[in-house]
Amino acid sequence: MKKEIILTSDAPAPIGPYNQAVKVNGILYLSGQIPLTSKMDLIKNDLKKEVNQVMINLKAVLNAANMSFKNVVKSTIFLNNMDNFQSVNEVYGEFFENEIAPARETLAVKTLPKNVRVEISMIAHD
Numbered sequence: 001m002k003k004e005i006i007l008t009s010d011a012p013a014p015i016g017p018y019n020q021a022v023k024v025n026g027i028l029y030l031s032g033q034i035p036l037t038s039k040m041d042l043i044k045n046d047l048k049k050e051v052n053q054v055m056i057n058l059k060a061v062l063n064a065a066n067m068s069f070k071n072v073v074k075s076t077i078f079l080n081n082m083d084n085f086q087s088v089n090e091v092y093g094e095f096f097e098n099e100i101a102p103a104r105e106t107l108a109v110k111t112l113p114k115n116v117r118v119e120i121s122m123i124a125h126d
Contacts, residue, residue, distance in 0.1 A: 001025070010060035012036035015113075020061045028065050032078065032121040033057040034113055042114060047084055051091035054120050059095070062124060069095050071124040077106040078119040088118055 006021035011033065014020060021030045035043040035050035036057070043053045062068055079088060085106060096102070102122070112119050 006061060006065045008060050008064035010038050010064070011057040012038060012040055021065060023065055026126045028062070028067060028071070028122075028124040028126070030058060030061050030122040030124065032076075032119040033061075034116045034119045036114075042116070044116070047087050047117060048091050050116065051088050051118055051120075054118055055092065055095050058120060058122055062122075065124070065126075067124050067126060070097075070100060071126060072096075072102040072122050073125050074123040075102050075104040076121045077104065078109050078112060078121075079106060080109060080112055080115075080117045082106075082108040084117060092120070 001024060004023040005019045006023060006028065007019060011020055018031050021028050033054045035053040037043065037053060038060070043050050059069065062071065077088060077092065079085065
């Protein structure tokens with residue numbers, strides 16, 4: 001098995017022992033992104049801006065792998081409060097065409113890295 005490590009300066013640098021994404025056999029596994037900018041500034045106090053930054057980060061990693069949101073087959077959304085679902089879903093939905101939107105699950109968790117409100121990971125296929 002050959003693993004291709006995907007890394008771009010257009011998304012936040014990993015803050016631990018992981019990579020932004022790993023591609024194996026045409027499948028891209030994207031690590032969860034939180035609302036950090038590529039300059040490592042944390043977006044907070046505006047949930048829609050936070051989700052938008054997460055999606056911008058994911059888009060940058062997809063682009064680094066020569067993919068787009070059209071290649072995404074699965075998303076996982078982690079929320080610190082399920083009351084935020086509607087707002088998150090609204091911004092998330094702006095990045096996908098409904099007819100080809102990926103499979104998805106949304107989970108409520110107790111806490112997330114840096115105490116953010118949302119983290120999203122994805123799987124894409126070329």
